[in-house]
Amino acid sequence: AEKIRFATEASYPPFEFVDAKNQIQGFDIDLANALCKELQAECTFANQGFDSLVPGLKFRRFDAAIAAMDVTPERLEQVAFTNTYYDNSAQFIAIKGKVADLTALKGQKVGMQNGTTHQKYLLEKHTEITPVAYDSYQNAILDLKSGRINAVFGDTAVVAEWLKKNDDLTSVGDRVTDNAYFGTGFAIAVNQKNTDLRDKLNAALDKIKKDGTYQTIYNKWFQK
Numbered sequence: 001a002e003k004i005r006f007a008t009e010a011s012y013p014p015f016e017f018v019d020a021k022n023q024i025q026g027f028d029i030d031l032a033n034a035l036c037k038e039l040q041a042e043c044t045f046a047n048q049g050f051d052s053l054v055p056g057l058k059f060r061r062f063d064a065a066i067a068a069m070d071v072t073p074e075r076l077e078q079v080a081f082t083n084t085y086y087d088n089s090a091q092f093i094a095i096k097g098k099v100a101d102l103t104a105l106k107g108q109k110v111g112m113q114n115g116t117t118h119q120k121y122l123l124e125k126h127t128e129i130t131p132v133a134y135d136s137y138q139n140a141i142l143d144l145k146s147g148r149i150n151a152v153f154g155d156t157a158v159v160a161e162w163l164k165k166n167d168d169l170t171s172v173g174d175r176v177t178d179n180a181y182f183g184t185g186f187a188i189a190v191n192q193k194n195t196d197l198r199d200k201l202n203a204a205l206d207k208i209k210k211d212g213t214y215q216t217i218y219n220k221w222f223q224k
């Protein structure tokens with residue numbers, strides 16, 4: 001069978017995370033496995049730094065990246081994307097009672113993951129905030145809880161998971177949906193020359209959206 005080597009950054013539940021048995025799991029992983037089944041391909045998953053996903057595709061260290069990745073103009077200069085598979089937005093979170101609204105974050109520290117659209121958005125749209133880049137969101141949350149930073153900025157569906165698990169956290173301000181920064185949804189990235197793989201993944205995505213497989217996976221991770 002054809003082999004598709006996927007890479008991800010697995011500190012981003014419910015999209016991708018490492019479970020107690022040290023297995024990479026999540027919505028993206030189920031989705032990729034469903035696509036591979038459709039393509040009768042054998043899939044493998046490697047856990048990489050988020051900022052090394054695009055370079056890794058360019059150097060063909062793996063074939064595809066699935067990592068709750070926004071389609072952005074900068075990334076499109078380096079990699080090709082499939083059609084989008086998930087609508088996103090972004091959100092700030094903080095310790096309850098500490099940050100009244102976005103204006104209160106002026107001069108304060110906000111954490112996010114290195115190489116993400118959240119980083120670029122903060123750097124360009126919130127110059128009054130001091131951005132702090134982390135290798136993983138887990139470490140950003142730890143620093144938020146210990147008071148080293150004042151807020152964390154991430155994808156709404158991911159932030160929602162942290163809010164569910166941490167009673168002491170709350171969202172701050174409105175959801176952010178700036179298409180110039182966050183595109184129009186998550187997609188799978190491949191090497192720019194590998195349009196063959198992109199086309200196959202798109203065909204498989206269409207198929208699993210039509211036959212209900214996509215919905216089943218969606219419900220498993222998002223319908224509570």
Ligand SMILES: NC(=[NH2+])NCCC[C@H](N)C(=O)O
Pocket residue numbers: 008009010011012015016050067068069070071113115116117118155
């Ligand atoms: N698996 C991850 N850590 N994903 C982070 C994704 C963050 C954001 N959606 C982006 O595309 O930049």
